[in-house]
Amino acid sequence: MDAAFGEALIALLPNLRRFGLSLARRPDLADDLVQITVERAIAGQAGFDRQARLEPWLFRIMRNAWIDMTRRQRSAGTHVDVFDIPEALPVDPAPGIEARLMLQSVEAAMATLPEEQREVLHLVCVEEMTYAETARILDIPQGTVMSRLSRARLALAEKLGIK
């Protein structure tokens, strides 16, 4: 593996973890997803077009890993939602209590959305993927990305009291 690819991968670990958390909503599963994604990315780097952006390629790997994981876990264990156990949320003392409250209300509002809306929201609004990139990551038409994203944003605005 070449060093530049590795360093690019390392730089994106926080993004991968965020997306993993948004998909799995459990820190331990998010960690697993990041690890699987990194392993698959390293194994499959020959298939990565060096001219392309790395993020969409990695997010796509992670989403596929998540589909595999849910397929396997349909029968296994109880689901503990990260938003039911506040101490499982990452601790961030620096920006102060207000930011934490906002985080919690945004997260709580997001948690009420269907998964298909949550993932487009996260990819576009948090990870700044374009509509076209999001469509490729999720394997859906761009029109579907836009309709899901628009529904999700309007629902979120409503829940957060944005008129």
Add this chain to the structure above:
Amino acid sequence: MQISDETLMALADNELDAQTARRVSQAVRDDPALAARLARFTRTRELLAQSIRAGQGGTQGAEDPLAAMIRAGITKPAVKPAVKPAEKPAEKPAPANLNRRPILAAAASMAIAAIGLGWWGWSNRLPDGLSVPELAALDSLPSGESRMLDAGAELTMIASFRSAAGALCREFETAQAARTRIVLACHESGGWHERFAATAQQDATGGYQPASGEGSIDDALAQIGASAPLTPEEEAAALGGNPPG
């Protein structure tokens, strides 16, 4: 002028072409109601970006332990451990073929040994590797359900697929003590045939070390050209049409 929510959202997300963006921006300036609708999209994006990045991205004081692993992979590509299936080259043969290549690296022979160990504890095995209770489960157990086999083993059906040739294929796991065996079997020429099998061993820390990788179930699925997993209804129909044996 009629402007849809999606167009306003595309403006907020910088996804409109320059000409349309100018046109829509002008309309928004002329119409407070439109501006309020636009604000729902700009505000949600701002809030999401700020709060989620602040909450989850800013916590990485120390470097992620994975970073060291990645760097180690950069400097030592030649000494990959055999237990890392995801790092094996994609053209790796199916495990069933490993024994036809006696002079493989130590990595491969370790994988064979692990598979051999996997066979060991399973009695009642037919020539192609599937036991009678496993065959019964393949015929009838819905995906997502588990059933106890003899000797304390528990079989969990994972999913059903169609191969490119249209055959019904099913993936299941059998767990016994600290060992999990993962199997892909396809129903062809009147019976179930094993297309892939691997075992994983639980290590001392409680984590699972794939002996010959769970990762390669993906290769096996790719090899048969597997469809997306069948829905419960499709699966029930497929099982109904498959007489035992």
